[in-house]
Every structure is written in C-alpha cells, then in structure tokens.
Amino acid sequence: MSTTAVTSPRTAVTPLSTADAEILIAAARRAARAAGVAVSITVLDAGGHPLAFRRDDEAVLISGETSTRKAFTALQLNAPTADLVDLVKPDGPFHSLPTALDRPLLFIAGGAPVHREGRLIGAIGVGGGAPEQDHSFAISALKELT
Template identity: 80%
Template sequence: MSTPLASVASVTPLTTVEADVLVDAAHRAAEAAGVQVSVTVLDAGGHLLAFRRDDRAVLISGETSTRKAYTALQLGAPTAELVDLVKPDGPFHSLPTALDRPLLFIAGGIPIHRDGRLVGAIGVGGGAPEQDDAFAATALEGLAR
C-alpha cells in the first residue's frame, strides 16, 4: 500500500557551500557598484546558513538583510513584489505588525527555489532597495549556473 508521502520527491536542501557562493556573488555585485552591504542566506526552515557584512556597511544592514530574507522565505515571494500589499490601502496592511517575528517589506529579499520547491532565501541590505534587490538577483543567477 502506498502512502501520499511516498510520492513526494525529495529536493536537495540549500547547502552551506551554496550559501557562501551566494554571499560572495552578492558582495561582488555590490562592490562593483561601490555599495557596502550585508548579505544573509537562510535555509528552508529560516535558519542562518551564511552572513557577511562589509566593514563599512551601515550597522542596521545586518538586521535588514536578515529580515528581508526571512520575509521572502515566509511569504515565498521577492520582497520587492510585496511592498504595495502592505501599504495602508493594501490587502495585507496589518501583516507587518501581526506576527511575533519581524517582517520587512523593502526590496532586497528573494526566495530560493530548487525543482519548484522553496529551499531558502537571500536578503541584501545596505544599498537603496532597488540596488539590494539587484545584488540578490545577481547572486541567484550565479547559483543557477
């Protein structure tokens, strides 16, 4: 007799090696733009896999990069796509204050998928939101190769 779980295909989790590749790629992209950043990579359970803050990055960038990654992971969407949803007239305007864990609806957090399954997230903080989002996207492009 087969069970529903028997038909679920396993997906390789995001590794620490891959997390380091993502951090390095995001930092290279930011450095090329002359921006000091922090980069956080979380696994599918929201646990820290990798983190690095540039020496001269603003201190709060460490917190923002982590919250962006966490938000992208929990909602399964890039934070850049969620900004309008939490504005005062948006359908999820109360979401940022509804949970115990702090979410951050600023561009720069992107979920990481493998074979259609969520395996983690990356968050970048320290630049303008559009820059942070671009640095995170650049890092993910490098992982896909």
C-alpha cells in the first residue's frame, strides 16, 4: 500500500508593489520628519530588487548605502536588523557572518522585512538617524502598510 502525502495548495500572496513601496517611503519619511531626522529609505521586493528609494536632501550621503544594505539584510534573514545586532558581535553565534559572505549585509538597526499574510514579500531599510531611530521609522512605515 502506498501512501501519498497530502499537501494543501499554497495560495498566492500579492507581491509588494511600487504603490506599496511608495506608501512605505512616505510613512517612514513622515516619522523621520516628525523626529527632525533626514534619512534615506530603500524598499526591496522579495527578490532583493529595488522598488523605491528616497534620500532627503540633508541626509548624509552614506545613508543611501546603509538603507539599502539594511533592507537587504532584513530580507535575506527575514528578521529586523535590530534583532540581529547581538548575534554578530565577537561572542555571538554568527560573529563571522558579516565577513563570511560576499554580500552587502549590514547588522545595524533600521532594516525590517515586509510580510503579507505571513509571507515575506520584501523589506525596508532606513539610514541617516541613530540606529534606534531608523528602526522606529521602518516599523512605523510597516504599520501604515498593513
């Protein structure tokens, strides 16, 4: 007698759209402006491709790169970068991860995965403020999308 595994079909989840990305950018900018912080914001789709990017005129130039790397890290590890910081410290279990891969990972708070119906559909990264500020701006943006 053979047994066949019964699997339920996965329902399609609407991918992150450019309209969604613009909502995230606008919400993160509002939060940053309210705090008086100039930032850069990057939104990536589930494949790691850029959907939207915005750098405030006054934001430090490197914030564009850090926002993108934070988003990429959050996407690849499906976790907010704020939750990963301690894992890559010298005594952390993943201390070699930042240098082990030839990938643009950045373990500084400010990146967050974007989920829809429990599925990973992209990520947002914010750079330009203190790490805790960038994290709060990204989380504020996520709350507006849902």
